[in-house]
Amino acid sequence: MKQTGTDVNRMVLHGRAAHPPAFSHRNHEVEFFSFPLVVGRLSGAADQVNVMAPRALLEGCGWLERGEEVTVRGEVRTFNNRSGVGSRLVISVFAKELLLEEREDENRLLLSGTLCKPPSLRSTPLGRTICDMILAVNRRYGRADYLPCIAWGSLAHLCGEMAVGSSLGLDGRLQSRTYTKNLGDRVEERTAFEVSIMNLLPLEEVRLGRELPVRGGSRGAI
Known part of the structure; x- marks a missing residue:
């Protein structure tokens, strides 16, 4: 199906880093790192969402430690994993802003x-x-x-x-x-x-x- 134009894709997450960011890949001389973010639900269960962020964003807040609370603003991205290991479709949140704060968990997507x-x-x-x-x-x-x-x-x-x-x-x-x-x-x-x-x-x-x-x-x- 031929796609034209740009759609709306806005994501806001707030939760705790399950692990410190780890190097993922380099693209156009920019290094990207990923970390799992644990976001609680009202039911008491939790979602663990993969977040991808460029080095500059992480360095701007002094990096992230395990258990540290952070709000992520960005958009949902997908790519096909052709390595044969893990899920074929990889879904992550590409971070455009990071904000260190303590508040209620949030998971909202438009x-x-x-x-x-x-x-x-x-x-x-x-x-x-x-x-x-x-x-x-x-x-x-x-x-x-x-x-x-x-x-x-x-x-x-x-x-x-x-x-x-x-x-x-x-x-x-x-x-x-x-x-x-x-x-x-x-x-x-x-x-x-x-x-x-x-x-x-x-x-x-x-x-x-x-x-x-x-x-x-x-x-x-x-």
Whole structure:
């Protein structure tokens, strides 16, 4: 499917670094580092989200230690892992701002994009209705991120009626899910990431610049 234009992709996270940043890769002479961020849910469970940040952002706050609280503003990015190790689709949050502060955990995502595969409507063993979708979210320069999305209940029924090529806006959260994969000679535990849709939004509202403000007082900003 040919994609044109740039879609909305805004992410705000607040949580604790599970490990200090580790070197990931170098691109155009810029070094990038990744670290897992643990973000609590209201249910008491937690999501562990991969964050990617350039060296300059991390050096600006004196690096990050394990357990340190940080707010991340950026966007969700995807790439295909062709190494054969781990999940094929790698989803992370590309950090554009880091803010050291202590406050409640937050996981908020604002997206607009295009439905690029037929939605899959199904029921869980407990009888809840669920809909799986893949949303193509355009970046600049002709690239796009392909994000797995999930909706529940009445929202799942609405999503299930959409056709391939439909444009939609949404807000939600980026959640992690642990599962086991049978590799024949062994069983391996893996983590999958998906966008949990909370609301569908008018495209005009998303594209006209609806913001996701950072709340709370800072201890240090970049």
